[in-house]
Amino acid sequence: MNHVVKMLLSITIGNVVATSLFILIVHETSFQLHSTYWIFSYIAGLFNFYVIEHQTKAYQLLNLYKFQAHYDFLTGVLNKRKFDEVLSEAFTKKLKQPIHQMSLIYLDIDYFKTINDQYGHHEGDIVLKEIGTRLIKNTRSSDYIGRIGGEEFAVLLPNCTIEKTWQIAERLRKKIADQPIYLKNGLSIHTTVSIGCAYSQGIGADIKQLPIIADQELYKAKESGRNQVSFSERKKDHLT
Template sequence: MVVATSASLWWTLRQVQSLAQPFQHNDLWHVSSVHSELARVALLARQVKELEAPDVHLQERLEVLLSTLDISGSSPRISTRLRQTLPQTALDLEDLARHAERWAKRMGSAARERAGVSDDINLHADDLLQRVRKAVVAVHLFATQETDRLRQELHKNFMQLSAVLGGLLVGTALLIRKLLSEARAAQALSLQLSQANRQLEARVSSRTRKIEESRALLSFILNSSPSDVVLVDVESGFVHFINNQLVERLGLQWPPIKLYLPELLQDPDTSRRLMDALEKYGQVDAMEALIGGRSPRWSSLSARLIEVDGRLAHLLWGFDISTHKQLESQLREIASHDSLTGVLNRRAFMERGTALLDHCRRHAKPCAVMMIDIDHFKLVNDRYGHQTGDDALRACATSIAGALREADILGRLGGEEFAVVLPHSSVESAFSVAERIREAIFEMQILAGGATRLSITVSIGMAEMDHRDADIEAILGWADQALYRAKATGRNRAIAYERPTPSAEHKGVSS
């Protein structure tokens, strides 16, 4: 109904605008004016020829005729529809305009040019007047037909408008009837709604009391829980809930008003992974992270993205796993270190040594390996006992570690045998390290059997990494061969592995 009313109003406005245009059908008036002006020009031309009027009057009347004949593209006096329907009339008027323009141009030139204008006008005036009179008749007939066509079209359109308005009247009556019926029904529903609202208020009040009691119980349970629990708004950081356990963990005296989840975690990378997972999946389960203020502790964190009062919030809870992490660290220490000397055991040494070799090979850097064996260690155990032997092993490990750099790695491969990997070191620089180790062990003060000073020496074999494909096992094997040479040539010395190929340049050196 609204669409039909809008369309009717729009159409009515269009018709009003069409009828309000004063120059929409002015072709008849225009052609009649041209005929009158042409007749005046013809009369004035005869008067000028007979010297009854001056030339200037004829020039002015020609300009008036040209103004009346204005058929330029910018402001055409002849409508497009007339041009299409009566092309000959348009051509006659254009021909008249050309004559008038020619006469006016001659009247504006020298005196001898003006002399023949009146004769030329008189020569063509009758023919032009005859053609314009025919144009007046043709335009009059055209205007009559056009007016009749518009009248019929208006009659048709107004009949359609009447039908639409009649339909709108019927529709309005039906709508009013429906509105009255709905008003009575709405009044009845209002009474029922009022009664239901009172009942609902009573239920809501009861439900609110239950919810408050449940929240109080939940708050008591969460505050009594050993877990860390916090619920914060995602955007504002407003803390909906935080239990006492987490407040103490953060080193705060009072629960904070605002707290953003990333601020809880000590490690920025872990915090970023937590937030990325929450944004992508909406939840995180059992993520281990350090949380807390001055004394951070390990926790197993779980988090969810939930909605609270129409806004997104982060719910996070965690369990303290610091004791578990300490046990893990101790187990890793036990699994990777020799229990007697505290240096790396064989498995850990081989893993880290392989990584160091790969690093040096990847960056085209040298890397040297040393095998260290305590001379006559079996005699020490047999003569002074295993306790003294253990003391000697610990002392040797300490002396070797004291001669190494932080980047070097030391391991006990078994018994009295140690191994060292020296990254970014050639066999020549490894020899200087081997000498420091040998001298440090020789100068150790180990007492055995009361006040007896135990003198210990070591033999050392060295080898340098081959940048092609040698692994840690192969290089240790080369160093072990050099170690056997050191043992065979008198012990208490350091010798480098000599490659069997002609390109080998390493030389053994004894002390």
């Protein structure tokens, strides 16, 4: 309604200006002519307003549907279907940027079931949302983040070296472990994550083994005590 009032006001001001110019310049003072002009200008204005509003709402709905189709509604990162699509594009070298090497990180929230059982699923959602936010803040703009399971996330790192992969993974682990998460009930809790990393030079069939290797490394991190990063490639290269 506020938009309608503004639209009518703008038409009225335009009509006043146009009518004044007609009278001053053309010396046209016909009441019938001016009243007809005013009526048609309001009709045309209302019609244009309806068309613009309809197109705007349709565009907003389209963007909403696109977001819901590609993103996880809770965490704001890519959903599993879209992340798998991005991963497939990376395997076939169809991502927007050229790929010379690539890493994949799998991340799982430690003892998430206990959080849900102790504080409730609504508070568990707060934890998931905060984890998603920290992943976004502590990765590169060229990286792809997805929620691929209930409490499991994945990060695809195009053109990322072994050492840089380790640095990003460790940064994510520390940012999650060192900072408390504030729940709706006023309490704050500390949570940790286990992380598995896989690396490929981006050539040959080995690139499609990234999800398998990352999952194996994640399992090693969880079996070794959780709250740690497991990355066999880094150990092979004797990086410190």
